[in-house]
Amino acid sequence: MKNIINLNIKEKVFKKTHLSILNNFKLEVNAGEKIAIVGESGVGKSSLLNIIGLLDTQYKGKYTLFGSLTDNLHESKLAQWRNQKIGFVLQESALINSLTVEDNIKLPLLYADSEKKESILEDFESAMNAIGIEHILKKKPLDCSGGERSRAVFARGIIMKPKIILADEPTASLDMKNKERIVNLLFKMNKEFDTTIITVTHDLEVAKRHDRIIYLERG
Numbered sequence: 001m002k003n004i005i006n007l008n009i010k011e012k013v014f015k016k017t018h019l020s021i022l023n024n025f026k027l028e029v030n031a032g033e034k035i036a037i038v039g040e041s042g043v044g045k046s047s048l049l050n051i052i053g054l055l056d057t058q059y060k061g062k063y064t065l066f067g068s069l070t071d072n073l074h075e076s077k078l079a080q081w082r083n084q085k086i087g088f089v090l091q092e093s094a095l096i097n098s099l100t101v102e103d104n105i106k107l108p109l110l111y112a113d114s115e116k117k118e119s120i121l122e123d124f125e126s127a128m129n130a131i132g133i134e135h136i137l138k139k140k141p142l143d144c145s146g147g148e149r150s151r152a153v154f155a156r157g158i159i160m161k162p163k164i165i166l167a168d169e170p171t172a173s174l175d176m177k178n179k180e181r182i183v184n185l186l187f188k189m190n191k192e193f194d195t196t197i198i199t200v201t202h203d204l205e206v207a208k209r210h211d212r213i214i215y216l217e218r219g
């Protein structure tokens with residue numbers, strides 16, 4: 001199996017508060033693995049996803065992603081990977097309220113090349129049906145329920161068929177039926193496209209369905 005993530009964090013310190021988290025944390029992930037990250041509130045799960053997803057580069061350590069040491073990569077390369085190779089389903093990734101749900105979901109396509117764009121648009125309708133949001137595509141986010149918005153954030157995160165999906169509590173505000181739907185979709189992408197899945201979750205039933213569970217501890 002091919003290693004795609006090799007992360008070795010010495011520590012992450014928040015400048016303002018001097019709080020130090022993720023001390024001597026190491027993570028190696030192979031392409032196509034499904035990893036669940038669990039741990040008590042405040043332990044650093046979301047911060048870890050931000051580092052894996054190249055949203056945060058302010059930490060001590062070394063991170064090799066897709067075979068390249070990230071320190072050596074230009075910001076434009078990091079931005080390209082963030083947009084095309086990494087799919088974020090993050091709690092705080094707000095939808096833009098002035099755009100329809102459909103336009104929000106299609107935002108990442110703005111930066112895609114025309115071939116990829118075409119193939120994604122071909123599957124768009126069936127993908128939206130599978131996520132169960134075909135009925136809200138023309139609505140504005142504020143006219144949707146919390147669970148519908150969560151599913152729209154999920155749709156936007158996976159639309160580019162990324163190599164890695166980083167999902168932060170993707171099932172938190174969903175009922176049983178939609179929770180099942182989202183987890184099944186994540187795993188279907190993993191099977192069909194060998195997508196690596198990294199899920200932060202408080203739901204042990206969801207965590208157990210991954211290949212590995214990583215327990216983050218304080219310090």
Ligand SMILES: Nc1ncnc2c1ncn2[C@@H]1O[C@H](COP(=O)(O)OP(=O)(O)OP(=O)(O)O)[C@@H](O)[C@H]1O
Nearest residue numbers: 014017019021039040041042043044045046047048
């Ligand atoms: N920008 C920031 N500045 C200072 N401290 C921060 C910042 N972001 C997060 N923290 C702190 O870092 C710690 C880890 O936060 P993080 O959100 O990664 O935890 P978490 O494990 O994802 O928590 P939860 O399960 O509640 O979402 C917390 O103590 C939090 O208060």
